[in-house]
Amino acid sequence: MIRIGILGAGTMGKMHAAAYAGVADATVVGVYSRDAERAATVAAICKAHPSTDAPRLIDHPGIDAIDVCLPTPVHPEFVLAALRAGKHVFCETPLALQLGDAWEMQEAARRADRLLQVGLLMRSVAACEHVKSRSLSGKHGRLVSVTAWRLGSYLRADAPDRKTHYSDPSTELMTFDFDLIHWLMGRPATISATAVQTAHGPGEISALLHYEDGRHATVTASGLMPPGFPFAAGFRALFEHALYEQSTVFDTAGPPTSTFTIVEGGQPRRPVRVQDRNPYQVQLQGFVDCIAGRANHDLLDASRAYEALVLSTATQRSLAERRPVEID
Incomplete structure (x- = not known):
């Protein structure tokens, strides 16, 4: 079972939380938001624990992967923190606003030997x-x-x-x-x-x-x-x-x-x-399958997001x- 932490309780956080319910071999452990009420609302969707402490969720020893659904300008900060903590990362599109930041995140994933995949939704x-x-x-x-x-x-x-x-x-x-x-x-x-x-x-x-x-x-x-x-x-x-x-x-x-x-x-x-299918569920299932070694990671790899x-x-x-x- 792949254990997930979701960062973000906005629209995308809600959609991802709901989509994980249909993803085989995955469970959401925690959901982060600065707003405790919003964190609790989204956590309830996937029967997870709410959190207002992002570093604590990222460093949680019982979490295998971090799903970043925060505003684009802060993607680099949280993606890099998750990779440094040894987590696989799924990040919503766009990966970054600057090519330098996107390149740094790819290099961090390579050094950590962890997956960095991006929500290139149209492919799903x-x-x-x-x-x-x-x-x-x-x-x-x-x-x-x-x-x-x-x-x-x-x-x-x-x-x-x-x-x-x-x-x-x-x-x-x-x-x-x-x-x-x-x-x-x-x-x-x-x-x-x-x-x-x-x-x-x-x-x-x-x-x-x-x-x-x-x-x-x-x-x-x-x-x-x-x-x-x-x-x-x-x-x-x-x-x-x-x-x-x-x-x-x-x-x-x-x-x-x-x-x-x-x-x-x-x-x-x-x-x-x-x-008729939920593309969010399709891409998140692909992410989990890649972590488990059951799928080719190229389709949603960060390098594809860099090209876009x-x-x-x-x-x-x-x-x-x-x-x-x-x-x-």
Whole structure:
């Protein structure tokens, strides 16, 4: 049995706590939050002990792994502390805001001989796996372009999803889709980005990824949707002989609603049947299986998150320098 400590009792902490209930061979020992009431609430979900002492939870001799669900700016601090304590680590996306911090965390995991995996959620979404499998099989010909979007209102002061600890969309939102595109299409040659600027920086960004063989991808992320606009994310994957489209709307009035469709040849649009599953549970099961030596760690390895952060950083450079940026 792999014993887990969760750091963070916000939305992601709650989702991870609930997901571990369906993860085989794993149990949550403790949940940390600075707020004792929030720690108790999330701990109750997974029948764990609440804690307001992060170092004590990290150093707990009965814990094998730490799951970091804290705000992105403090990821390096807590990930490094957990690795130094000899724990395996699962960290929510994005791994870090700066490439130097992400590199340091990877090196710390290597020195400690411990796993460092990242919540690259799109790789565990059934629709994305389906498109990946079709790309590998060549069933629809070559994958020629991907368009992805992630749209919210969190940068508006009056928005219900306002998160003061969020940074600009290039990391907090686009990292997920940069990783998806890197997984499906490989590393691009250049990135060109434009943005709608606010008093606090970019509020909506569009990035065009160019490939040397003529393919391209587009990622759009926004924190400027009207306050009444429910958070929405999705993608279109264009093959030579088919088009897939996936869309998810996170309405506060109920659970998220998703559609996944295909248009193939002269046939009308039709739904694609994929396994109905919780991607958070899938990725956490993979983490536990990797610790137990039952799975390949490459899918969610920190190096994959580093590659996505390279694209986020290139987007920031393109905006600052107003030119296309080559991807080294």
